[in-house]
Amino acid sequence: MSNGTQRLLNPNPNPERVLKIPVKKTDPVELYRPLRNLVATRYSESDAQKVENVLETLNKCRKDIVERFGDLSFSMQRDCLIHYFKCLCMVDPLFTAVSSDAGSDPITFFWYDAFLPEHEDGVSSQRNSIQLEKADVLFNLGAVCSQIGASCDHNTALGRHLAMDAFNAAAKFFFKLWKDFAKGVSATLDLTLVFAEALHSLFSAQASELKLQQQLHDDNNYNNAVASPALQQHRIAVSFESIFKHYQRAGDLIFGDSAAIKHVCSFDETWIPHLRQKKKYFQVQAHQTRSSILPESQIPETFSLLQYYPLGHDAESVTEKLIGGICSHAVLWRAKREGIYLDLILSEYSPFKIMDGGKLVANPWDMPPPYPTNFAIRSSSFPSHILAFPLKKTEPLDLYGTLRNCFVFKYSESVAERVEGLLQMLNKLRSEMLRDDLSLPVRRDCLLHYFKCLCMIEPLFLMTDLPNPPIFVWYDAFNPQQKSSQHHIHFEKASVLFNLGALCTQIAISCDLTTIQGHRLAKDALNDASHWFFILPLEAKKVSATIDLSVNCARMLHDIISAQIADLEWNFPHSRPDRSSLPVTLLYQKAYALLTSGPENLVPSSIPQYLEEKMKTCAVETAPTDVTEQFLSGYCMAQSVIRKSCLPPCLDLHSEVGPIMIKDGNFVINLRGSIGRIGGDELPRDVSNMTIN
Known part of the structure; x- marks a missing residue:
């Protein structure tokens, strides 16, 4: 870092201070009874029974928000909302x-302004409107x-990494509030479009400022390891x-509205000078450093996230590397198309469930996993519609001892002790992959969590750099007599990705395609399989392995x-596709052409025969839509709002119901969930309180 750049950093006004906002308060309202009566009246009593658990959970969540929200930790408040x-x-x-029903009982929500803690002002929703309620929850x-x-x-x-993710999540919630949910809502001043956009800009600025602090810290401590001086500048x-730009936009919105200035000053009079100082400081620094911005032709197209987490040997650096492994690989284990039905039926970590007969279950928000699943192998009426792929087999391997020695070799004995619980979990998960008696849901959760753990440890070291690296042995899924033995962690990850995809095809073929539930689960499972086989070449091309892991086969x-x-x-029939735009036959022909152009031993003869028979389609009959389908449609909308952009993977570690979490600044392996007890066996010792200081 040059001295000129160092001078630019002083004085940053109030570098330690960040702004935060309080939550909005609300009055109680009863939701269960009027909504259940409405379902029973407009649909049927049996429909009301199907969804009554969701209505009970809805009512409990709101009661918790009113009565005990302030007693909850921040992570539990987030989970509840x-x-x-x-x-x-x-x-x-x-x-x-x-x-639309004049004879129904009104449901009216009343919310108070967040910036007026004495409840001096509030507003109720329009009669029976839910829009204000959703907007306030997002706020x-x-x-x-x-x-x-x-x-x-x-x-x-x-701490900076966690705070950065938290402020980015806050910014995205306010962005959705500004763009979608606050429009047309008669509300208090804090919920207006001006405030929603200003808060979006404010928290974007604070997240970016923390990112800058991390960049400066990295460049000062790992100057040559991160990037060239020109790229640093x-x-x-x-x-x-x-x-x-973020501080400027936040300031312009508030400073340009006298009511907004008065409102903010009534809450905290130091906000206005703080925003002005920040805006002025970064305006000057942006002007002075503008000449350092490189033309696009000189900027690398992509940067590995590892460049922003330089390798050190202290405990904090190792912790940061583990967290960085999750964040940098999230694009791999988060499918682009959300498998809503996969989670609702299969995942032991999803509190929302579809049970037999279309009954919906919403387990309490504060109940930790595992949650029961009721998925059973069914005999499909049309088995020829779907082709399932076999799983790859692997040899047993003691990862715990090998990796622990690696940590001692690369870092120290004390660091190895701090990550011991994680290594035991990793070893446990791999051992479970050898079992043949796991149900499809448990096997899926096992593979997913093992893949995440592999992503966590990957940035810490290369297996081939170690004195006694672990040797991964995997057999070809289509030709079990062929095997490959390698040290590369990419070989292990590629094999797990293949099994995730193959497992999803087995889930799909076990679904009853004569029902809406089974049909949608099968499609979700195939979409999930498509994601795993799409990203498989990213790992497989880094190693030379069996034919089933080749790019052409994938x-x-x-x-x-x-x-x-x-x-x-x-x-x-309920998907209403433009059938003329779905060249099903051509898609099968494309797969067949790729098969026949590859090696003769690419796959056994069953796949070519299957493709040859799939040049026509078969119609199926499905049940009519009902109230359950309407509820599920709403659930899908909620997932699209919340999950895709507002839940960064690092911030997920704040959740107290997940298998891995950050608590009181410590990295904790949480064994309350099923992932520590697969098959009914505990880990070798209790490491639920294992921390990295």
Whole structure:
């Protein structure tokens, strides 16, 4: 770092201070009884029984928000609000029915302004409107995330990382509030479009400022390891420019509205001078560093996230590397198309469930997993519609001892002791992959969590650099007599990705395609399989392995799955596809062409025979839509709002119901969930309180 750049950093006004906002308060309201009566009246008593658990959970969530919200930790407040928002979106159609029914009992929500703690002002929703309720819940999600970010220790890399994710999540919640949910809502001043956009800009600025602090910390301590001096200067200049624009927009929105200025000053009179100082400081720095911004032709197209987490040997650096492994690989284990039905039926970590007969269950938001599943292997009426792929087999391997020695070799004995619980969990998960008696849901959760653990440890070391690296042995899924033995962690990850995809095809073939539930689960499973086989070449091309892990084979299997998805969509009347735009036959022909152009021993003869027979489609009959389908439609909408952009993977570690969490600034392996007890066996010793200081 040059002295000139160092001078630019002083004085940053109030570098330790970050702004946060309080949550909005609300008055109690009874939701269960009027909504259940409405379902029974407009649909039937049996329909009311199908959804009454969701209505009970909805009512409990809101009661908790009113009566005990302040006694909860920030992470539990966040979990409660997310759970409640999903329930709200599920019952949204009922409120539409209530508002159009003059004879129904009104449901009126009343909320107070967050910036007026004495409840001097409030506003009720329009008669039976749910829009104000959803807008206020999103506001509170942003507020809680702002408090999480403010509570983190900004003097450590891990604390800055968590705070950065928290402020980014807050910014995205306020962005959705500004763009979608606050429009047309008659509300208090804090919920207006001006405030929603201003808060979005404010928390974007604070997240970017923390990112800049981390960049400067990395560049000062790992100057040569991160990037060239020119690239360092470029990144810092871009950061100054971005932060200034965010603070400028937040300030312009508030400073340009006298009512907004008065409102903010009544809450905290130091906000206005703080925003002005920040805006002025970053404006000057952006101007002085603008000449350091490189033209696009000189900027690398991609940067490995590892560049931003330089390797050190202290405990904090190792912790940061583990967290960075999750964040940098999230694109791999988070499918682009959310498998809503997969989670609702299969995942032991999803509190929302579809049971037999279409009954919906919403387990309490504060109940930790595992949650029961009732998925059973069914005999499909049309088994020829879907082709299942076999799983790869592997040899047993003691990962715990090998990796623990690696940590001692690369770091120290004390660091190895601090990550011992994680290594035991990793070893446990791999051992379970050898079992043949696991149910499909448990096997799926096992593979997913093992893959995440592999992503966590990957940035810490290369297996081939170690004195006694672990040797992974995997057999070809289609030709079990062929095997490959390698040290590369990419070989292990590629094999797990293959099994995730193959397992999803087995889930799909076990579904009853004569029902809406089974049809949608099969399509979700195939979409999930498509994702795993799409990203498989990213790992497989880094190693030379068995033919089933080759790029050509992965592409061929991906094409088969794409054709099967189109086949299901074609034959599902409720999806209303443009059938002329679904060239199902051509998709099968594309897979067949890729198969025949590859090696003769690419796959056994069953796949070519299957493709040859799939040049036509078969229609299926499905049950009519009902109230359950309307609830599920709302759930899908909630997932699209919350999950895709507002739940960064690092911030997920704040949740107290997950298998891995950050608690009181420590990295904790949480064994309350099923992942520590697969098959009924505990880990070798109790490490639920294992921490990294």
